[in-house]
Amino acid sequence: xxxxxxxxAEAVLDGDINETQRLTEEAVEKDATAKEILNQGLLxxxxxxxxxxxxxxxxxxxxLVSAKAMDTGMQVIKPLIKExxxxxxxxCLFATVKGDLHDIGKKLVSMMLEGAGYEVIDLGVDTxxxxxxxxxxxxxxxxxxxxxxxxxxxxxMNDTIKALEENGLADKVxxxxxxxxxxxNYAENIGANYSSDAHSAVELANKLMV
Ligand code: B12
Numbered sequence: 712x713x714x715x716x717x718x719x720a721e722a723v724l725d726g727d728i729n730e731t732q733r734l735t736e737e738a739v740e741k742d743a744t745a746k747e748i749l750n751q752g753l754l755x756x757x758x759x760x761x762x763x764x765x766x767x768x769x770x771x772x773x774x775l776v777s778a779k780a781m782d783t784g785m786q787v788i789k790p791l792i793k794e795x796x797x798x799x800x801x802x803c804l805f806a807t808v809k810g811d812l813h814d815i816g817k818k819l820v821s822m823m824l825e826g827a828g829y830e831v832i833d834l835g836v837d838t839x840x841x842x843x844x845x846x847x848x849x850x851x852x853x854x855x856x857x858x859x860x861x862x863x864x865x866x867x868m869n870d871t872i873k874a875l876e877e878n879g880l881a882d883k884v885x886x887x888x889x890x891x892x893x894x895x896n897y898a899e900n901i902g903a904n905y906s907s908d909a910h911s912a913v914e915l916a917n918k919l920m921v
Contacts, residue, residue: 712743716751719784723756724763726776728783735784745791749819753784757815778815785818792826800828801920804852804884806838808867813860816890816909820856823909824916829854840867840874847880854916857903859890868893869901885919887912 715738722730731753738748760777763769769777805821807814814836821831832850834842847855855875859865868888875881886903889912898905906915 712738712741712747713751715741715743716747716755719748719752720756720759723753723777723780723784724759726773726780728776728780731780731784732787735787739787739791745788748784748788748791753781753788757781781815782818785815785822789822792822801853801916802830802832802850803854803856803916804832804834804843804846804850805856805858806834806843806846807836807858807860808864808871809837809839810867811859811861811864812836813858813890816860817856817858819909820858820889820912823913827913827916829916840871843871844874844878844880847875847884848878852884854885854887854919856912857886857888859888859893862892865890865892865897868903872901872903887915887919 715734719731719734719738722734735748735752738752757777760769760774764774803821803824805817807817817833821833825831832846832852834846843855843857857868857871859868872881872886875884881902887906888898888901888903889906893905895905904915904919906912
């Protein structure tokens with residue numbers, strides 16, 4: 712099985728969408744858990760992509776194809792994540808903030824929350840504070856989750872919280888934030904709750920719902 716996970720990681724790194732799908736399906740058939748496939752396969756590959764991107768050995772188009780491959784694999788394991796408890800735990804609204812196009816981490820967090828019984832509404836990427844304010848009014852979620860992967864877009868989390876305050880909505884929704892550049896300190900400063908990954912995001916959401 713370890714070989715299979717490594718091959719999944721390799722397929723993500725190569726940006727081979729069909730192979731990622733085929734190998735992930737094979738792992739599911741062989742009863743691998745969603746966690747194993749994620750941590751030892753898909754995420755391992757994506758992490759490697761991150762390293763090579765940073766070193767300038769991979770470029771945006773290649774990273775995009777790897778992201779697509781990772782997404783294809785995540786769709787395959789989605790039913791596995793959702794097999795768990797299906798009782799409704801609460802409603803979450805998710806968005807990647809303005810100026811930011813990264814959505815893999817946000818999708819993963821959404822998926823885990825859905826698996827834990829939450830209803831998730833995903834506003835997508837590059838979401839302006841105005842759009843988030845409108846969506847909070849419309850959907851009245853229990854939790855708003857914001858994702859930022861760039862140091863330059865992180866400040867838009869704060870702008871969104873300010874916009875919520877101006878509209879009298881800040882105390883009507885619990886806010887959680889995450890993404891690579893976001894720290895617990897930063898979250899605290901802007902009045903939000905922080906979680907570093909998809910697993911602890913579920914724990915945090917459960918805590919916020921109490
Ligand atoms: C894939 C990727 C891209 C893809 C995105 C495709 C997509 N559909 O998402 C593309 C090619 C589009 C891209 C573009 C760019 N990218 Co980019 N990208 C990455 C990369 C390699 C991987 C990110 C990823 O998906 N990781 C896997 C997921 C599962 O992890 P994650 O996102 O961290 O999410 C987890 C946690 O952070 C947390 N989390 C995330 N969101 C949330 C939200 C909440 C509420 C909670 C609780 C938790 C949480 O939980 C997640 C699951 O565990 C990273 C490198 C890295 N190491 O992160 C660079 C990286 C983020 N990119 C970077 C850069 C610079 C760019 C570009 C500016 C490059 C360019 N010159 O054009 C552009 C910017 C485009 C834009 N406006 O957004 C830098 C950012 C540096 C910085 N500090 O600002 C990084 C760190 C690479 C680097 N080291 O230089 N990128």
